[in-house]
Amino acid sequence: MDTVARSDAQTAIIPRQRAAPTAPARPTTWLTWVAPALVTAVLGGWRLTTPALWADELATWGAVRLSWEQLRELTDNVDIVLAPYYAAMKAYTSIAGTSTVALRLPALLAMIAATLLTTALGRRLGGPAAGLLAGLIFAVLPATSRYGQEARSYAFAIFAGTLALLFLIRLLDRPTVARAAGYAGAVALTGLSHPLSALLVLAAHGAAVAWRRGPRVAAFWLPAAVLGGLPALVLTALGARQRGQLSWIKVLTIDLLQVVPDRIFLSGAVAGLVLGLAVLGARESASLAAAGFGPILLLLVAGLFEPIWSARYVLVSLPALAVLAAVAALRFGPRPATVVLLLLTLIGWPAQLDARAPAGHSEDSAKIAAVITPLERPGDVVVFPDTHPSIPWAPRDIYERYLSPPRPPDVLRTEPQRTDGRFLATECPAATCLGAPPRIWVIRVDNSADPYANMIGPKRKVLADNYQPVRRWQYPLLGITLLERKPSR
Template sequence: MAQSSRTVRGGELATSDDAPTRVIPRPRRRIPVTARPTAVPSPRADVLFWMLPALVAAALGGWRLTAAALWADELATWGAVRLSWEQLWRLSAAVDAVLTPYYAMMKLYTAVAGTSTAALRLPALAATVATSLVVTALGRRLGGRDTGLAAGLLFAVVPVTSRYAQEARPYALAMFAAALAVLCLIRLLDDPGPGRAAAYSSALALAALSHPLSALLLLAGHALAVALRQVRVGAAAWYGTAAWIIAAVPGGAAALILVGLGYRSRGQIGWIEHLTLSGFDAVPDGLFLTGAVGGIVIGLAVLAVRRTDEHVCVAAAAFTPLLVLLAADQVMPIWVTRYVLVAVPALAALAAAAMLRFGRTQAVVALALTVALGVSTHLRIREPDGHGEDSARIASVIGPRWRPGDVVVFADSHRSIPWAARDIYQRYLPAPRPPDVLRVSAQRTDGRFLATECPAASCLGNPPRVWVIRVDKPSDPFQDMAAGKRQLLREHYQTAQRWTYALLTIILVERKPSAAG
């Protein structure tokens, strides 16, 4: 009987009469990385993933929410919501048309919540917390759970986020709408459908009603992202492009209409000056309130850009508003960093994606460095003058010093914020106080933004002392006043004492001896 042996070939047992017995091992299958089983996060971990950025945003936004006094723009909100509906519509027809939707929303809200500083700022805080959730979702689309968590946390801790979470203006709401619109755009291009188109259209419309100029800048970024996708993908992208065009029409139309109405009162932004070439390096500092943090976030955001649909959409939303407004400013002065805050959520998401590419440890270090560099700014913006105007000081200066017979006057021709001084007087100087003797009708009535005063200060009388309240620091206390009022005060009064704070100067003038005689 012939000697036989067995071999395994290709994993099967084979025999041979002459060959020695040997076993050929079966090749081990290599499991691709993408096919390896992944751990399913527990429900508790999933809740933490979403809630941690929101909790941090809420904690920082609520920390000393009322410490900084209301500044000129916030006082404009306070003044508008106290008007009757008829007066608000008349005011909107003349000035502030772009902010009419925000004022209307705030008027409905304050009818229930009141007009305290905390009440006026709470809607912005709520919008900021909601934005942190959307930024977390954006980060997750760019790089998974870790990137989402890092994006939400980064957005929450940069000082500019909590600064505008404590601002009674529409910028926080505009940031929320902008972040939501980018997320909805990604979903729409990924799988076009009526529901996703409606969601995108609603988010863009909310952005337009919050701040129409910012919405147009954001829409320019979306248009660029869709165009780049069309070029890259070709005919297969036409369905998504068409869906975007249709969905963008309502929000874009609303933004254009409001900007057109606002253009009629463009004198209100006459104080804006061209951003010079030497001022370009101050953009990160202006946008993030500290140049170091701004440099880190913008630099990382640039490194994160990739050619995927998600990255292109987020990058276009991050950089296009800045570049378009900078370009427009070369034609007419319009650059104000508040107008491009809609780019901050997208910048945070991109920066987080770059951080995680270097590894988790490096991402934690970068996040910690951002926090450390922003601490001093967080403290500064929560000082009494943290919003740039030390409005509440008026009470401690005039309150204990005024006497019966004193009156108060205002520089009502100031080129930037002429309403602010009178608002500070009404908001922060409780009665009894020196009377506003020149006023005939209040601010924001009869379609006029400024109060109506008696001509040539004819109702001034002969007071021994006059308190002049200003929002600048001129050497001449009567600068920027109507000609008749300026002439009368210069002729009969001289400076006795002056107090100067951030965007608040209080000057006490006394009647000249010759005039008194």
């Protein structure tokens, strides 16, 4: 209390009341939400169009250009598990177009939303500081921006799976019909995004519910899990008829197990630090521990017996692992936690740069134009292999996407790819419509020294008998060979 002297007939001391203090602004409240999402947006938008579309993204591009009837026919035969994603992307691209930015932007937005949910999980477990650090850890993971730049459904599965986890934690805290309904909806959305990821998520959540051992919680969770899991179960059952689409996956071996962390996080060093911290933080939340480690362990065990393992299928674990790592790091104090974040950013930077190279998505598709356009001559044609162990559609998609007209014609094709439910193009039998072009460009998605590899017998014979390779170019998942007609022919 301050006092002031007042001069009059009688001197008196009159108290002067101090103004009531105003509540200090709390910039950290909004910063914990904005900063992680902003980092994800900046990293995800950085060089968004530099990496060429790779085979899976080209499959998305090819699917969304079909009519609705053609898309239905296609998914009746292949990629039924991706039918919801293709349908959503087709509706979206009918407005936004099929540029690289347009194709990848939905995934980036989904990853930004997943970052916000990761922040919410961290805040719920350890307060604003944990939320901020969890969101930032998730944002700087190389896998976050890599799959935030991919025109596939993985980012949507991560978002939906994280939303389901948030609803699960709320349901475990206080079971209500509204929370159970929210959980069921989030699980259903996960299943529509990626059915196998959703089933792994449900199994992990079931372990968390069992750990709680509360009959009331189980009574709310089980019906919600069954209803929410229906889309994943239906799509998985339908997809079982299309098992050939996963023929490229191999049973896990010791050599493959050694690179699992690197495949998930895109950096072995980042994986080691995050997983180590997540183990330390696992005791803080059984739900987060189950969601973080459960899908990975379940699919690893299954992959030892069945060809089902792919690191992309367990990306839904990343947000939970980021939260556990953040909580563990904060146990050592704010400064050590900041050092952890900086260290993750530093050791993950080479992987960030690799992901933004022209071949950052594993396939240097755009190089086809740099090779063929300057060298093509009138009369040139293109020819493609007939098969490939995993991505047989990619050579023609690369040709159609990245080699602008006028270009050497695809003379053997009689029906385009994805026509009448067939994924691959139809060609005239035995290369009878080849004619006698002076030069042929063979486009493939491997670096085989044999330009005729994976071609059917009659076609291979026609080419090998009449043409000889004169030049070859090799890039990641792109091989181009120039054939010239033999002089005697």
